[in-house]
Structures are given as structure tokens and as C-alpha cells.
Amino acid sequence: MSIEEWSRQALPAMLDDIRALVELETPSHDKPALVRGLRAVRELTAERLGPPAGETLHDGGQYGDVLELRYAGTAPGEVLLLGHYDTVWPAGTLAAWPFAIEDGRMTGPGVFDMKTGLVQAIWAVRGLRALGLPHPGVRFLFNGDEEIGSLASRPRIEAASEGMLATLVFEASLRGALKTSRKGVGLFDVTVTGVEAHAGLDPAAGASAIHALAELVTRIAAGAAPERGTTVNVGLISGGSGRNVAAGLATCGVDVRVSDFAEMARVDELFAGLDAADPRVTVSVTGGWNRPPMTPNPPSQRLFKEAQAVAAGQGWTLEEAAVGGASDGNFVSGLGRPVLDGIGAVGDGAHARHEHVLVGHIPERTALTIGLLTALA
Numbered sequence: 032m033s034i035e036e037w038s039r040q041a042l043p044a045m046l047d048d049i050r051a052l053v054e055l056e057t058p059s060h061d062k063p064a065l066v067r068g069l070r071a072v073r074e075l076t077a078e079r080l081g082p083p084a085g086e087t088l089h090d091g092g093q094y095g096d097v098l099e100l101r102y103a104g105t106a107p108g109e110v111l112l113l114g115h116y117d118t119v120w121p122a123g124t125l126a127a128w129p130f131a132i133e134d135g136r137m138t139g140p141g142v143f144d145m146k147t148g149l150v151q152a153i154w155a156v157r158g159l160r161a162l163g164l165p166h167p168g169v170r171f172l173f174n175g176d177e178e179i180g181s182l183a184s185r186p187r188i189e190a191a192s193e194g195m196l197a198t199l200v201f202e203a204s205l206r207g208a209l210k211t212s213r214k215g216v217g218l219f220d221v222t223v224t225g226v227e228a229h230a231g232l233d234p235a236a237g238a239s240a241i242h243a244l245a246e247l248v249t250r251i252a253a254g255a256a257p258e259r260g261t262t263v264n265v266g267l268i269s270g271g272s273g274r275n276v277a278a279g280l281a282t283c284g285v286d287v288r289v290s291d292f293a294e295m296a297r298v299d300e301l302f303a304g305l306d307a308a309d310p311r312v313t314v315s316v317t318g319g320w321n322r323p324p325m326t327p328n329p330p331s332q333r334l335f336k337e338a339q340a341v342a343a344g345q346g347w348t349l350e351e352a353a354v355g356g357a358s359d360g361n362f363v364s365g366l367g368r369p370v371l372d373g374i375g376a377v378g379d380g381a382h383a384r385h386e387h388v389l390v391g392h393i394p395e396r397t398a399l400t401i402g403l404l405t406a407l408a
Contacts, residue, residue: 034401035345037158038394045154045393046132048075052116052146053130053139057095057175059117065095065175068116072149072173076100079157091183095175099191102156104168106408111170111192112152113359114145114201114375115177115184119382128384136378137388147388148201148375149173155400164401165408167196177359180218180321185362192363192370196407197334199400200360200372203381205352207392210373211335212353213361214260215295215324217287219302221247224313227272227279237277238311241270244281247305247314251285254301260290261298262355288355290324322357323365330369338371341402347395356381374400 052075057068077083085101095117101109118141130139137147152171159166172191174184181188192198202210223244228237248265255263263285270281289295302316327335335351342349352373360372377396380386 032162034158034162034398035394037162038398038401041154041158041397042390042394045150045397046137046390048150048153049137049142049147050130051075052149053142054125056120056122056125056140057117058121059095059119059176059178061122062093062095064122065117069096069098069173069175072116073098073100076153076171079153080160089187091176094179094183097175097184097187098171098173099187100171102169104408105165106167108167108196108407109170109194110167110404110407111172111195111198112201113172113188113198114149114152115174115359116146116149117175117178118144119178132390135390137390138386140386143203143376143378143386143388144381145202145375147393148203151375151393151397151400152199152201155397155404158397158401159404162401164405166404167407169404174359181359181362184359188359188362189366192366192368195368198360198363198368198370199374199403200358200370201375202358202360202372203376203378204373204396205354207377208350208352208373209335209338209371210354210358210360211327211331211351211371212290213325213357213372214288214290214355215361216321216357217289217295217298217319218321219285219287219316219318221251221283221285221302221305222315222317223247223270223281223307225277225279225281226311228277230275230277234277238309239277240281240312241278243307243309243312243314244268244270244283246308248283250305251301254298256294259294261294262288291326292324295320322361325357325361325364325370325372328364328367330367331364331371334369334371337406338399338403341406342399345395345398345402349399
């Protein structure tokens with residue numbers, strides 16, 4: 032039986048597994064729900080692949096825990112299969128938006144980002160075993176805080192990817208294309224402290240933090256350089272205590288996306304140079320770079336060519352794409368290690384109510400992973 036035939040025959044059982052994970056909600060900020068979700072992922076992996084040869088659970092504190100499961104291969108080396116089990120959707124979303132499959136589209140909170148990818152990764156390893164194909168050892172890493180920046184899991188991901196033949200990230204694809212370039216992400220908070228005073232009785236005594244912040248926002252926004260791949264978004268703003276009070280405090284939250292490391296340095300200089308025209312007002316900046324840019328380093332470029340060859344051998348053409356969103360693959364790429372992202376589902380609507388997966392592509396993506404793991408042997 033061919034890899035493609037096996038993957039098509041496995042589809043009904045894979046859909047059952049995807050349904051089970053989607054119907055167990057796992058919001059990033061709900062630790063009890065994340066514990067239940069990770070337990071389900073662990074049990075599903077063991078059910079489909081048997082007991083792991085090694086298992087490590089890392090405590091994520093207030094964030095989702097990180098689980099590493101290791102399975103032996105038949106060839107030297109090891110490949111990291113990376114995916115997150117948390118979603119952006121709050122508990123209770125499923126009640127109004129249940130899992131469903133209709134006209135070849137599968138919907139539900141988290142189905143595209145990225146629970147289908149998790150199931151594809153598990154079933155790819157099952158396929159290797161069922162077909163008796165040579166393959167390196169595999170290490171699964173499941174983390175529960177990707178959607179909020181991988182604050183607890185980043186060091187685990189960086190450590191786990193060291194020495195790997197490849198890291199395969201099962202985030203969703205871009206219309207079937209692998210994501211070989213991603214922007215880096217900076218998350219900054221600007222706090223302005225002024226002097227409170229009565230706006231009517233003694234306006235000259237006040238130094239409004241809001242007025243100062245308004246001037247700074249224009250300077251921050253002007254730091255965007257779309258021609259260089261840099262975008263800046265002031266997405267949150269707050270401050271003041273009343274209409275008739277010169278504001279003593281104002282803050283804004285800023286999201287920055289960059290395509291290369293040189294732009295990171297330029298943006299750092301921008302924030303370091305922020306000051307207010309009124310000397311009574313002080314400005315402070317906290318936060319920093321959450322993820323470095325993912326750029327096509329030579330090991331990753333060679334890995335993509337290998338994946339292209341596998342797809343061609345299976346009768347289809349694999350493309351690559353650059354995207355503005357970041358993932359855990361950024362951490363691996365930033366260390367110069369081989370990584371491919373977007374191995375997961377084909378569909379659309381991440382973080383949106385039209386989130387969906389095209390069911391017909393699930394066997395193809397699973398077969399791609401099986402073929403790539405065999406090629407790496």
C-alpha cells in the first residue's frame with residue numbers, strides 16, 4: 032500500500048480524533064482547561080502510537096504545561112514535531128459554534144489553528160509504523176501558551192530543537208504553502224506619567240499624560256517602514272481619571288512586526304528615544320521582542336527542497352510563503368536550525384469565526400509528513 036492510499040484510508044479515524052480535541056476547549060488563559068486538553072492529547076498519542084519511550088512534563092506555572100514524548104526510530108537522528116494545544120477562543124465558544132463537517136469543510140474553534148495539525152503529526156508517525164518505513168526517532172513537543180507568546184515554553188522549544196535533524200511545526204499552511212519566512216514580533220508598553228491638576232481651576236499647574244501620549248503615538252506610528260517589512264500598530268490606549276482632570280497617567284500597547292534583525296535594532300532605538308516635550312512629564316517603555324524573525328537560513332532551505340521533492344514524488348507541487356504572523360518556529364529559526372512551518376491543515380480563518388479546514392487535504396498533508404520523515408532517514 033502506498034503512503035497516499037494509507038493516508039486516505041486513515042481519514043475517518045483522523046476526523047474522529049480532531050473532533051475529540053476540538054470539543055475539548057483549551058483557552059490560553061484557562062489553566063484547568065489546558066490541563067484537561069493536554070491530558071487528552073497525551074492519551075490520544077499513546078492510544079495511536081503506544082507508550083512513549085520517554086516522557087517529560089514541564090510545569091508551565093500559570094501558563095499551559097509543556098509535554099515532550101519521545102518515540103524511537105529505525106534510523107539515526109531525531110526529528111522534533113512541534114505544536115500547541117491552546118487556542119484563542121474563550122470557554123463557552125463551542126456552545127454557539129459546534130464542531131461540524133459540511134461540504135468538505137470542517138469548522139469549530141481551534142480546528143485550523145491548530146488541532147488538525149496535532150492529529151496529522153500523530154497519525155504521520157502511526158503511518159510510518161503501519162507501512163514499515165524507515166524513519167528517525169521523533170520527539171513531540173506540545174505547548175499550551177503559543178497564542179500568548181510562548182512565555183513558559185520558549186526555553187523548552189529552544190532546548191528540544193538542539194541537535195535535531197529538523198523541526199516540523201504543525202501550524203496551518205497558507206493555502207497549502209509551507210511558511211518558510213515569518214516576521215518577528217515586538218510587544219511594547221509605553222507609560223507616560225504627568226502631573227494632575229483641576230482642568231478648570233488651575234490648568235497651568237497640570238501636565239497631561241494623555242496629551243503627551245497623543246504626541247508620542249504619532250512618533251511611534253511613524254516608525255513603521257512597510258517597504259522594509261516593518262509594521263507598527265498602537266492597539267491599546269488608556270489613561271486619565273476624569274474629564275476635568277489633567278491626566279496623571281496614560282499608557283499604550285504597541286505591536287511591532289519586522290522582517291529582519293536590522294529593523295529590530297532600529298525600532299529599539301525609536302523606543303529608547305521617546306520623551307515628552309513638557310519636562311514635567313516622564314516616559315518609560317517596557318516589553319520587548321517576543322519572537323525573532325524567521326528567515327530562510329541554509330539548513331531550512333535544504334529542508335524545504337527535500338519537502339518539495341517528497342511532494343513531487345507524491346504527484347503535487349509544494350510552494351513556500353512568507354507571512355506576517357509569528358509562531359514557535361521563529362525560535363528555532365532564530366538559532367540557525369533547520370525548521371519547516373505550516374506543515375498542518377489547509378483552510379483559512381485563524382482567530383476568526385470563519386475558521387475552517389478543507390477535509391480533502393488532510394490525507395495529502397499527512398502523506399507529506401510521512402514522506403519527509405522517511406526521506407530524513
